[in-house]
Structure formats: C-alpha cells, structure tokens
Amino acid sequence: MSAVDLARIQFALTANVHFLFVVVTLGLAPLIAVMQTRYVLTGRDVHKTMTRFFGQIYVVNYGLGIVTGLVMEFQFGLNWTGVSQVAGQVFGAPLALETLIAFFAEATFLGMWIFGWDRLPKAVHLAFIYLVTLTAYASAYFIMVANGFLQHPVGAALHGGTARITDVGALLTNPNAIGAVAHIVPAALFIGGVVVAGISAWHLRRRTGHDDLFVRSLRLGVLVGVVAAFWTFAMGYAQFDYLDKNQPLKAGLLHELDHTVKTVGPPPPDWIGVPFTVMQTIGEVSFYIGLLLLPFLIRRWIVPRRLILRAMTWFVPVPFVAVVCGWLVREIGRQPWVIYGVLKTPDAVSGVGATQVAFSLAVFGAVVVGLAVTDWLVLARLARRGPARVTLGATLAEQEERDGLPDGRPATQPLPAAQES
Amino acid sequence: MPYLWPAVLGLLVTGWFVLDGFVLGVGITSPWLARDVRERRWARTAVGPFVLGSEMWLIASAGVLAFALPHLESVLSGCYPLVVALLACWILRDAALWLGRRSTRSASWRRWDLVWAAASMGVAYCAGALVGALAHGIPHGAPAYATLFGPVAVLSGLAMVALLALHGAVVVRLRVPAPACERAAAALPRLGQVAAVLAAATVVAGLIDPGVRGALSPAALVGVAGPVAALLVPGRNAAGHPGRAFALGAVAVAAPALAVGIGLVATVAGTSGSGGLAAVVLGAVPVMLAYQALLWWLFRRPVTRRATVFF
Numbered sequence: 028m029s030a031v032d033l034a035r036i037q038f039a040l041t042a043n044v045h046f047l048f049v050v051v052t053l054g055l056a057p058l059i060a061v062m063q064t065r066y067v068l069t070g071r072d073v074h075k076t077m078t079r080f081f082g083q084i085y086v087v088n089y090g091l092g093i094v095t096g097l098v099m100e101f102q103f104g105l106n107w108t109g110v111s112q113v114a115g116q117v118f119g120a121p122l123a124l125e126t127l128i129a130f131f132a133e134a135t136f137l138g139m140w141i142f143g144w145d146r147l148p149k150a151v152h153l154a155f156i157y158l159v160t161l162t163a164y165a166s167a168y169f170i171m172v173a174n175g176f177l178q179h180p181v182g183a184a185l186h187g188g189t190a191r192i193t194d195v196g197a198l199l200t201n202p203n204a205i206g207a208v209a210h211i212v213p214a215a216l217f218i219g220g221v222v223v224a225g226i227s228a229w230h231l232r233r234r235t236g237h238d239d240l241f242v243r244s245l246r247l248g249v250l251v252g253v254v255a256a257f258w259t260f261a262m263g264y265a266q267f268d269y270l271d272k273n274q275p276l277k278a279g280l281l282h283e284l285d286h287t288v289k290t291v292g293p294p295p296p297d298w299i300g301v302p303f304t305v306m307q308t309i310g311e312v313s314f315y316i317g318l319l320l321l322p323f324l325i326r327r328w329i330v331p332r333r334l335i336l337r338a339m340t341w342f343v344p345v346p347f348v349a350v351v352c353g354w355l356v357r358e359i360g361r362q363p364w365v366i367y368g369v370l371k372t373p374d375a376v377s378g379v380g381a382t383q384v385a386f387s388l389a390v391f392g393a394v395v396v397g398l399a400v401t402d403w404l405v406l407a408r409l410a411r412r413g414p415a416r417v418t419l420g421a422t423l424a425e426q427e428e429r430d431g432l433p434d435g436r437p438a439t440q441p442l443p444a445a446q447e448s
Numbered sequence: 449m450p451y452l453w454p455a456v457l458g459l460l461v462t463g464w465f466v467l468d469g470f471v472l473g474v475g476i477t478s479p480w481l482a483r484d485v486r487e488r489r490w491a492r493t494a495v496g497p498f499v500l501g502s503e504m505w506l507i508a509s510a511g512v513l514a515f516a517l518p519h520l521e522s523v524l525s526g527c528y529p530l531v532v533a534l535l536a537c538w539i540l541r542d543a544a545l546w547l548g549r550r551s552t553r554s555a556s557w558r559r560w561d562l563v564w565a566a567a568s569m570g571v572a573y574c575a576g577a578l579v580g581a582l583a584h585g586i587p588h589g590a591p592a593y594a595t596l597f598g599p600v601a602v603l604s605g606l607a608m609v610a611l612l613a614l615h616g617a618v619v620v621r622l623r624v625p626a627p628a629c630e631r632a633a634a635a636l637p638r639l640g641q642v643a644a645v646l647a648a649a650t651v652v653a654g655l656i657d658p659g660v661r662g663a664l665s666p667a668a669l670v671g672v673a674g675p676v677a678a679l680l681v682p683g684r685n686a687a688g689h690p691g692r693a694f695a696l697g698a699v700a701v702a703a704p705a706l707a708v709g710i711g712l713v714a715t716v717a718g719t720s721g722s723g724g725l726a727a728v729v730l731g732a733v734p735v736m737l738a739y740q741a742l743l744w745w746l747f748r749r750p751v752t753r754r755a756t757v758f759f
Contacts, residue, residue: 087546087547087550090543090545090546090547091543093500094546098535100507101510101535104510104514104524104525105524105532108524108525111519115518115519116515119511119514119516119518120725122511122514123514123515123729124511124725124728126510126511127736128729128732130504130507131508134503135500138496138499138500139497139742141758142497142755142756142758143497144756146746146756147746377525379528383528383591386532390533391532394536394539394540395539401547405551408550409550418757419758421756421757422753422755422757423490423753423755423756424754430554
C-alpha cells in the first residue's frame, strides 16, 4: 500500500472514531445544561441526580473525544504537509481559532465544572456548563469552516503556489461550512436525545427504582430527539442548494440533477450513493417513528410499555451508523480533491515514506480503537449502574467510603493536610 | 514583527512544559510518592482540575503552528517517530486519568495507575527528545534517525523525565496529603541532583556536537538556567518556601525548550500571519490567560476530604 492510501485510511479511521465521541459531546452538553438549570431553579434533588448521572456519561465520553482529537490535531502536520504548503495559512486559520478560542475555553471551563461541584455558587457552576456548551459548538463551527474551505475554497487567492486569505468574511460564511453546521447541530442533538432516552428506557424497563428521574429524562430525550431528527434531514437536504453548483459530481451521485455537469476532473466513487441512502433512511424513519412515541410521553404511559422501552434502548447505535455514513458521503464525495479544484489527494501527502505512515497507522489504529471500545464498555457499565453512586460531584470522603478503602484504613480517618508536613 | 508568531509559539510551548509538566511529573513520581491506590487517588485529585486546561497549551501550539508558521510543520513530519510516540503516550496518559477509577475493582485501579506512570514518563521522554532533536535545527524532509535517537536527543529525553519528576514532586509536596507530601519533600534533594546532572550533561553534549553548535545561536546558552534552577529547588523547599521551589521548578522545565527556541529564532522568523485574523488570535491570548488564572485560583487549596473527585 502506498503512503497516500495508508494516510487516508488513518485519517478516515481516526476522524470517524473522533466524531463518534464528539457528536455525543455536542448532543449531551445542552441537555445536561437543561437538567442543571432545572436543578438550580427548583432546587429539587431529582434534577441534581439526573445532572450528575448523565453528566458522568458525558464526561467519560468526553475523554475519548479529547484522546482521538489529539491525533486529529497533529495528523495534518504529520501526514498531510502538502495541504500546509499550499494553503497552510488559510486552512490553519480556523484551526488556530478553534484551539485558541473555542477549545481552550471549553477545556478550562469543563475542568472547573467537573471539580467545582458543591464548591462553587450554584449559578456560577451552571454558567460553566453553559460556557462549555457554547464553546463546544464554536469548536464545531471552526472545524467545519476549515473543512468547508477544503470542500469549497473561498476567501483566498493563490499567489505563486500558496494561498493567502483575501476575504475573511467569505471564509467564515462559506455556504459549504454553514450548511454543514446547520445539519450537524441537529444531528448531534438527535443523538443526544436518543442516548438519554435509550438509557432512561433501560432503567424503566429493568425497574431499577428511579422511575421519577428516568420518566423525566426519557421525556426530554424523546422530545429533543424527535424535533432534532426533523431538522437533521431538512438541513441535510438543504445542502443540495449549493452542492448542486459547487460539487456537482458528488451531488449527481446522490440525486437527480436538473442540469448537465461539465466535469471538473475525475468523479468520486459512485458507491457513496449507498451510505447516503442509509443515512437518509435512518434520519427520516427516526422522525416518523419518533412522532408515534410522543403520546407515550404523557404522564407515565411509557412505563409499562416494555417492548417500546426495549426498542428505544436497542435503537441507540443506529444514529451513529448514520453519522459515519454522512462523513463518508461528505469526504469520499469530494475525492480526488483535498482542496476542491486546487490540490489532489496524492499531492497533499507529506514526503514521509509508506513505512512511517504504516507505523503511525498501526500505533494510532490500535490505541484509538482499543480505547474507544474500552470507553464504550465503561459507558455501558456506568449507564447500567444507575444514579445511586455517581462519582461526578462526589467528595473524596464520599468516594472513599464507597470504595471501602482496600487497605483497611477506616473511612472516617481524616487526611492530614499537605501543608503540615 | 517577524518574531511575533515564534514568540507566541514559544509562550504556548513553554506554558505546556510548566503546566502539563507538573501533571506529568505527579504521574511520573506517583509509584514512589503515592504508594497505594488510596494515595494515588489523592494525587489524581490534586492534579485533576488542571489536566484539561494544561494539555490545551500543546494543542494550541499545533494550531498556531498550522496557522502562522505552516512551513515549520516539517518539525512534525521531520521528527515523525518521536511525535507519534509522544502522541501515543499522551493518549494513554489521558486514558489512564479518565478511565482509571471507573471500575469498582481495585485491581483495575492498580493497572491504570501503572499506565498513568509509564505513559507520563513516555510523554516526558519524547518531549525532551524532541527538544534535543530540534537543537540540531529545523528538519526538512524525511526524519533523520541519527538526530532523533542520537546522544543529544536521548540525554535530553532522560533529563526531561527527571526535570518533570522534580517539578511534579514539588506539587505533591504542596497539594497531596501526608504521607505523600512528606515523601516528596524527602525526595527533592535527590531528584534535584539527578535532574541537574542530566540537564547539565545534555547541555555539554549539545556544546560538543557540531550539528547543534551549527544550528543554535549562542543565545541558547540560557539553557544553563535549567540545571542551575533544578539544583536550587530542594533548598528553597527546605527553607520553608515551597512556592519559590515551584517557581524554580518551572524555570528548570521551561529552560530546555526556551533555549532551543531562542537558539533557532533567527531561522524561523520572518513569516507573516494574515493580518485581521492574526489580531483576533492574539487578542484571545490575554483572555485565555485570564480564565486559566481563574482555574488556578479556584483550585489553589491542597486536597482535603472535601475535595471533589473524578479521576
């Protein structure tokens, strides 16, 4: 296999695994903000417990988002320096904005949110999760601006082989980027709703004893999921407005075009029609089935409906399939271009040999996939364990009591302070 | 102006060495300073709030590299094996923190604690080795194995493990309950000596290596501050000034990267960032520093039973 093929496989693998975690981050954060808002406004324990339970799922998922994101951040410089050489400043600008403005803030405030439970005034602690949510979506926007530039280079001009930004506004309002964000945001909320509803449904069916909490969270998950499902496919189709003009070869493989296409070069592989159909079907069918679920959200009508509850839990992986399909359509559909109409994929690869790339693919592939599977198993276990003993928000004293302290020291023994030594 | 973006990059990389450096250092020293799973949870809690906010500094460095210094991205592809190794260890370090206490079984905790220590050492070694490799100049093209695994890089890697261990031990002394903090205070003199010797050996190896002498300007000799600061750390702590010991430890871990950066600055300067966005990016820096300062202030107290846990 050539360096190009290996680099592409690595990118596809790491980007997809990264996004599987990121989409949950984007989807859960607003829901947790809603849960915590209800707690701050009402002071009721059910909302606090709900926030801590789903918050823990969110945080454990977030860790893998970071871990896979590390590979993404450095992968451009490792394998794809051809892109930097041609359009480094243009492509790098939204990436820099993302790391320095959005992600930096998100990471810092998330640290404050995780470790600030019961130590900060409630309103301040709530503000932090709102900041985390906002900056997470800002991150998504900047990343899609970067990807959008690759798909539809605007706002820049080539001078002697390197691109320079000529119109920042055009770069930041690229219809390819905006259209993609408008589709990804509801897709993430759809997944967030499905995850919350699926976990809640499991607990209600198994009668784990927290019905009040899980009926409320199931209601939130289904409502958000249904509305978001609609907007996901609506905004998905809306992208054809510009795709038909700017990437007609891709669009032509997905639906009927009303004009003939003059070729911009070789077309992308025609199998992208398959993932497109899968994604489209999942999106629309989810919405229609979701509509049928709505009456069951009234009072506790859902609780005895064990078959529906079981189906809701089993449904959780399905939107993730749609998400991967979406990325395949988007990224394979623009081949053979890395920068559409400007730089072809084989020319974008760094000068490193195939052995190096094979080494990095082996290392990152093993680590990323291994940790992803581990994380999903941990998440499943945490979801099943339920809201009774959640570590998020616990104090050291509470956690040590729960741990039983394997060394046999009594849990009530106070810790000597660090400064006294 | 031509030195603006290299300076920003230098600030971010130095910030990473100081801030993620102590998180790494606590991990490196955890098998010896925090002897059982209970004490290691205290150590995890002591660094917990800072993990995300600190590792961001290196991620932001990659962002600035891509935006303002794209021709320098050959630093990454030119040091390919070390960068891949660093990333892999970094991933495992984060996984050990995030997943290390999710199980209810202490056997799992012990395994993840081992990963935490080993991966932290791996990140420290690779970061140090990268600094040592870059002392031979910015690579262009395929990786040169003689540089990446040569004496300067190897010594630099080992020195960085020792320097970060020293820096981390000071933080254990400051934040982790007894007996861990007592062990840390007792270990500081030995750690200071080992770190100083290894750092000095690296400086000497660089001085006698023709490749390094040719690549770095004499200004790189500020790196001597590294071993000197490392030697002074235990004394400040013993004299009852652990805060100053922390500051000296920060100087010690920042010195290698700063030295190489300053030594190379003539070769990396002269680039231009794109005006308008450059102003936005630069304007973000003081804001970042402000909320980072808020983070440190919020979690300034050492770990007590009332501390919030997660890692």
